[in-house]
Amino acid sequence: MGMTITEKILAKHAGKEKVAPGEIVDVQVDYVMGNEVSGILAIEEFAKIGVDKVFDQKKIIIVPSHTTPAKDIRTAEILKTLREWCRKMGVEFVEVGRSGIEHVILPERGLVAPGELIVGGDSHTCTYGALGCFSTGIGSTDLACTMATGKTWLRVPETIKFVYHGKLPKWVEGKDLILFTLGKIGMDGGTYKALEFTGEAIAGLPMHERLTVTNMTIEGGGKNGIMIPDAVTKAYVEQRVKRPYTIYNSDPDAKYAKVFEWDVSKLEPQIAFPYSPDNVHPISDIKENIKIDQVVIGSCTNGRYEDLNEAAQIIKGRTINPETRVVILPGSQEVYLQAVKTGVIEIFAEAGISVSPPTCGACFGGHMGIVASGEVCLSTTNRNFRGRMGHPEARVYLCNPAVAAASAVAGYIVHPKDVAGKVPA
Amino acid sequence: MKLHGKVWKYGKNVDTDVIIPGRYVTITDPKELAKHCLEGLDPQFVTKIKPGDMILADNNFGCGSSREMAPIAIKAAGVSCVVAASFARIFYRNAINIGLPILECREAFEGSNEEDEFEIDLAAGVINNVTQKKTFQAVPFPPFIQDIINVGGLINKVRQDLKKEGKLITP
Numbered sequence: 001m002g003m004t005i006t007e008k009i010l011a012k013h014a015g016k017e018k019v020a021p022g023e024i025v026d027v028q029v030d031y032v033m034g035n036e037v038s039g040i041l042a043i044e045e046f047a048k049i050g051v052d053k054v055f056d057q058k059k060i061i062i063v064p065s066h067t068t069p070a071k072d073i074r075t076a077e078i079l080k081t082l083r084e085w086c087r088k089m090g091v092e093f094v095e096v097g098r099s100g101i102e103h104v105i106l107p108e109r110g111l112v113a114p115g116e117l118i119v120g121g122d123s124h125t126c127t128y129g130a131l132g133c134f135s136t137g138i139g140s141t142d143l144a145c146t147m148a149t150g151k152t153w154l155r156v157p158e159t160i161k162f163v164y165h166g167k168l169p170k171w172v173e174g175k176d177l178i179l180f181t182l183g184k185i186g187m188d189g190g191t192y193k194a195l196e197f198t199g200e201a202i203a204g205l206p207m208h209e210r211l212t213v214t215n216m217t218i219e220g221g222g223k224n225g226i227m228i229p230d231a232v233t234k235a236y237v238e239q240r241v242k243r244p245y246t247i248y249n250s251d252p253d254a255k256y257a258k259v260f261e262w263d264v265s266k267l268e269p270q271i272a273f274p275y276s277p278d279n280v281h282p283i284s285d286i287k288e289n290i291k292i293d294q295v296v297i298g299s300c301t302n303g304r305y306e307d308l309n310e311a312a313q314i315i316k317g318r319t320i321n322p323e324t325r326v327v328i329l330p331g332s333q334e335v336y337l338q339a340v341k342t343g344v345i346e347i348f349a350e351a352g353i354s355v356s357p358p359t360c361g362a363c364f365g366g367h368m369g370i371v372a373s374g375e376v377c378l379s380t381t382n383r384n385f386r387g388r389m390g391h392p393e394a395r396v397y398l399c400n401p402a403v404a405a406a407s408a409v410a411g412y413i414v415h416p417k418d419v420a421g422k423v424p425a
Numbered sequence: 426m427k428l429h430g431k432v433w434k435y436g437k438n439v440d441t442d443v444i445i446p447g448r449y450v451t452i453t454d455p456k457e458l459a460k461h462c463l464e465g466l467d468p469q470f471v472t473k474i475k476p477g478d479m480i481l482a483d484n485n486f487g488c489g490s491s492r493e494m495a496p497i498a499i500k501a502a503g504v505s506c507v508v509a510a511s512f513a514r515i516f517y518r519n520a521i522n523i524g525l526p527i528l529e530c531r532e533a534f535e536g537s538n539e540e541d542e543f544e545i546d547l548a549a550g551v552i553n554n555v556t557q558k559k560t561f562q563a564v565p566f567p568p569f570i571q572d573i574i575n576v577g578g579l580i581n582k583v584r585q586d587l588k589k590e591g592k593l594i595t596p
Contacts, residue, residue, distance in 0.1 A: 036451075037451070040451075041497075045580055049580060050584055050587070050595035051594060052594050066447075072451075137491045138515065139491050139492075139493040139519035139522065140519075141493060141578070142522060142579065145580065148583065148587070187485055187488055188437070221488060221513060276438065364447035364450075365448055366450075383489060385442040385465075386466070388446070
């Protein structure tokens with residue numbers, strides 16, 4: 001019996017020839033990430049363990065992302081405590097002005113690579129699987145113990161394979177693939193499982209859209225999302241990763257718990273309605289105008305340069321609906337800088353859009369665009385749970401960046417073709 | 426350990442954003458967190474429960490964010506156990522790690538009503554619905570996880586392992 005890519009990476013890191021689903025293995029991790037929310041509790045737990053140093057200073061990073069720049073005294077104190085701990089331990093603390101969202105920064109800086117095993121104190125750590133690595137989210141106590149030992153325990157997951165046939169139509173993206181999938185399997189459809197994304201549509205996705213797909217693995221309950229590395233992966237990684245890495249593939253006779261196959265050649269942009277990322281409808285289902293108070297473009301799901309640029313090309317030369325406000329949350333300082341150099345930020349500023357510093361911000365209801373009771377927000381983020389972005393009576397819809405930008409112009413949820421009309425120059 | 430309390434029943438996919446909304450994740454004091462426990466789903470929760478009461482829920486309890494503040498808030502609010510048809514994996518690990526008792530039992534969810542009295546033998550995984558005179562058996566923990574529970578959480582387990590390897594600097 002062959003193994004899946006997930007099983008091979010776990011076997012390698014457990015020092016075993018083979019592993020099988022259900023088996024609990026102790027694994028050596030290649031990289032450990034924490035943010036300020038998981039990190040602050042983790043360092044308290046770390047102090048209880050009884051070690052005075054981390055397992056490897058070079059394999060740990062703390063990326064303040066959720067509340068940066070410090071939004072109030074309490075968060076400023078948290079950042080100060082973490083900054084001091086990192087200095088004492090010799091661990092990198094990614095400072096405001098060089099930081100952003102951890103799941104944008106780690107792939108961008110080449111800190112994660114194919115074949116590696118990464119754990120992180122944030123549920124969207126599953127993002128990195130687009131590069132062909134195993135990565136999963138953990139809580140603060142697990143984070144503390146992994147920082148101390150370099151090891152953690154994992155139950156080898158069964159794998160669900162998704163095969164997407166056909167090429168995606170114009171205006172339909174990685175975000176739509178994953179929303180469509182969540183609509184089919186539900187929020188617990190992938191619980192405890194590895195989700196392996198394959199097929200012609202995945203092969204046709206650029207890296208930023210692949211990261212969007214694996215990012216939302218957790219919204220289906222998945223342990224990790226993963227893709228088999230190909231030429232797109234290698235081109236992305238070669239510019240960033242300066243160490244040797246291993247490309248794994250799933251064996252033809254690997255065993256899957258389930259295989260889903262869909263023809264996505266006629267897929268439409270998908271919209272997740274309140275209050276769940278699996279409450280998904282194709283955009284043509286919307287028969288009455290859904291008026292929007294706020295549009296958010298950004299996050300670890302869709303806050304990469306290409307996402308911002310796509311939105312900017314739709315908005316360029318047009319005006320935002322006077323009753324709609326737009327907040328852009330760039331994923332990282334690198335994204336922000338590129339958007340400045342190419343004029344993307346200028347397009348946003350001229351259109352009357354608020355551009356935030358790189359941060360998770362409004363996505364989790366922290367700051368930078370909180371919504372009020374009764375308001376409607378259209379967002380490129382990953383979760384629209386009740387109260388997540390602000391008031392429990394606000395309604396958040398999820399979509400891809402093109403839909404978000406076009407809808408900001410219209411003032412209600414529209415298909416991008418109705419605004420952009422043709423391929424942007 | 427025997428636990429005793431009234432159950433408060435919720436549906437599927439109770440996410441960590443409703444257990445402890447994002448605006449509170451910069452709170453680290455368990456007592457402060459407890460004041461906002463389940464605020465997004467049931468704002469009356471913290472005022473109506475008595476110490477020892479339990480949460481009973483459908484599939485995928487604790488889905489969403491990895492915030493450990495979620496099980497901490499539940500534990501500090503005085504909840505003695507969460508019984509659910511299933512748990513999201515990060516919440517499951519976090520609960521075990523911090524010592525919040527959890528049991529997976531679909532039958533208990535389907536066969537019980539809000540405000541029923543439960544008596545739970547945690548070690549045996551036996552859930553007794555006193556009100557309805559029914560008994561349910563929870564899914565047993567794998568031995569490895571039972572070990573973590575037995576030593577009082579992951580920190581103690583890691584301390585034991587490091588001690589064997591002679592790597593602890595404090596006794």
